[in-house]
Each structure stands twice: as structure tokens, then as C-alpha cells.
Amino acid sequence: MTRILPPSSFHSSQLLRCLADLDLLPGTEPVSDFAQGLGQWLHFTDAIALSSVLDAGLGAIPSQGQAQLAETAARLATEFERIQSFMTASIIKSCSPGGAKSHIKWPLPIEGEVSYVPYRRFYEAHQRDMELSVEPLRVNLRAALARATPGLRKLAELDVVMDKFLRPREAQLLARVPMLLQKRFDALYAAHLDHLSVSGQPDSPAAWMQPDGWLASFCQNLQTLLLAEADLRLQPSAGLLDALLQKP
Template sequence: MTQARPRQTGHPRSRLLQLATPPGGMVADDSLPCLAERLGRLFGLGDTMNLDAALAFRGGQPATVQSAVIEQLSRELATTRQALIRRIHGYGVETEQQDPAAFEPYLNAWLTLQRKIAAATRQLRDKVRKTMKDQGQNLARLAELDSVFDHTMAGYTSQCFSHISKVLEQRFQALRTSSEQSPEPGTQPGDWLHRYCEEAQTLLLAELDVRLEPVLGLLEACHNEVSDSP
């Protein structure tokens, strides 16, 4: 039996945007240009030609979608996600033994985890695309389209994700300053640091969900193709 795609409450992009935006700094979606206009700013002439070629892509001979292969990819996604979540929940455990007033060790640990998440999700996305190219013309064409979008938007997405480290530094300094100037009754000296680590973990979990969205979308298309196959 084909497994259904895991559903989550709320859109991962919106959740990450809310977490990474300072209070009062949220930009309303209706103030942004339409999706087509925003994409048009990212796609140059060469990208447009690649997109046109992907839309016209014709794979090899028609093939029956193999549900067992798709199920294996779904299990691999779940396993990868759980492994990354365990790594994220360990953030700050070793770093807390160092100088709590220095942000750099926490930033380095966070960047290491962010790179791990990016590499693991990219590898999984590439593997799903490669598999789709052998699962019939419809999925092969979708894999080509996803490859074009992924390549074209790589620089933009990398720039967006890099902004999160700046948000973390601001939050680190704000929590430390607040603890030193006006500590809350009943709190311990290191409580602010534990709170920062929890918030940093929450941001990493939100980023993980965002980075997995394309993989989930590709697998959902595969599941739908299995369902539609005679």
C-alpha cells in the first residue's frame, strides 16, 4: 500500500519566516510582488531556455512506476529527517562548556549543523530526481523541471538561509543583555543561554522542514503517479 505524504500543520516557509523575523518586522505577503514577477527576477535568458527544454523533455521508453522504489525513498526521507532532528536536539550540549558570553562557538556549531542539513537534504533531493528519471516520462519531466528550478534558485536560497545566523546573533546578545541588566525572579544565571539554544534548535528544525519541502513534493508526485497507474 502506498504511504501518504506526511502532513504538517502550517506552511514550513511561513513558520521559518516568522521565527527569523524580529517582532514587528514581518512583511505581509500581499505587499510582495506576485510569484511570477519574483521568479522572473531570478530567471535569466539561459535559465529560461533551460526551463523551456525541461518542459519539452521526453524521457526514454514509457515505464511502469515501481511503487516499491518510491516507498524505499519515502522511508529514506523519514530516516534522514529523524537523524537530523537528533543532531539538532544536541545543539549547544558541548558548546555550553565554554565561555557562555562568547557567541562565536555557538555560531560555529550552528553553522556546522546548517551545512549538514543542507548537504543531507540536497543529496536526498538529487537521489529522488535520479530515481524519477527511470519511472516514466511524466516523472522524468518533473525531475528535469525541479533540477532547473533548484539550480537557478540555489544562490538566492543560500543568501536567504545565511540571514538566519545574523538573527541568531541578535537574539543571543539580546537574551544575554536582558539577563545581565534585569534578571527575572527565580531564574538561574545560565537560563538565558538554555533559552537561546532552544530557539536556535527551533530555527534549525524549521529550516529542515523548508529544505525538505521540495523532496516531499517530488515524492507526492511519485505517489500520485503510482495511484493513477493501472
């Protein structure tokens, strides 16, 4: 049985919880009412486009047999799981120096150099990979919904419109994550220096990636955020797939 990601509101997403746990969020309270928050994101022309989709009739669609629809749903469920597994494995492998390698390499520290720049680029590279993996899946799910029933075709049309005006805002917010993460990087390194000062021990960059090293801790934090972001990016596709699988 295909495992679908659990439904989640934007403000209760795993990504935001992880950012909050790491004390990386600004001090503002999130908007509690989804409709109110969504209204702040919409322009007048966006609202018109959304209204036109909602007001349009369902119309007719080409008839398909139940067997064909079931086959399409099963194929897309398999594709969803493949992409989900690929994204997860890529993140875990690339964040594990010395283990299996992905095409995105974890930036090992250069002797004596402490710079967040390679890790920001590393995070952004994974963000680009996630975008390239998720978008084709979402397009294929919309196409399948459009051929299923009039109601599901309406859902696919709504997803296109919602994606059009929410994508720029989402991209803007997600682009802030690797920037926010620098606060964690700086805090861990500062704590490391404080510990050296108190203990009188010399610094050893070779030990930074040991299990109790500050950079190893940062690596784990970065991996946790990437996995949470992968979950967030897959949620729209998970919702479309869930609708397709539950079609009567």
C-alpha cells in the first residue's frame, strides 16, 4: 500500500518546527488563520484567476475504464515513492562524509578554514535538485486527474492556478532557509571556541567531524532541515495523489 505524506498546514509543517527547534525563526508569530494569511499573498489578478476556475462548469471528459484509471494511479503512486526515496537517500548520503556518496558532495573543511559559504551552496544545490524532482511528478499527477473525473479535473485546474501565484512566495521563503541556517553554524562554532578557551585545548580541525564535533552537529542539523524541506515540497503532489487514489 502506498504511503502518502500526512496532511499538514503551512504553519505546522515539519520544516517550520525544525527551524523553531534550532531557534532560527524570526520572533514574529505566524498568522493563525490560513485564509487571512493566504489573502496577504494574493494579488487582485490572482484572485480573479482563481475565481474563474471555481466558477467554471465541470464539463465533460473523455471516458476511461476503471482498470485504466487504477493502472495510472498505481503507476503514479510508485513514481511518488521512487522520488521520495531518491530525495531522502540523496540528502542522507551527501550529508554523511566517508559513507556512500551522492553527486552533491558534503564540503569537508579545509585545514584551519571556517566559512559557511560552502554549506550554503551545498544546501542550495539540494534545493535545486528537489525542485527538478518534484515538478514533473506534480505535472503528471495533474494530467492524470484531468482525465479521471470532472471533479478531479477541477482540482487539477485549481492546483495550476494556486501554484502559479504561490510558487514565487514559496521560493522566496525557502530561499531564506540556508541563510537562516548560518545562525546555527556561527553559534556552534562560537560554542566550540568557548569550550577550547575554557579547557585550554588546542583546536584540531580533523576532530570537527568526529561524533562529538561541532561541525558534525551542524551536519546533522542541516540534514534534518533538508529532509523536512523535501517533505514540504512533496506535500502538494501527495495531496493530488491521495485524491486520485481515493477516486470512487
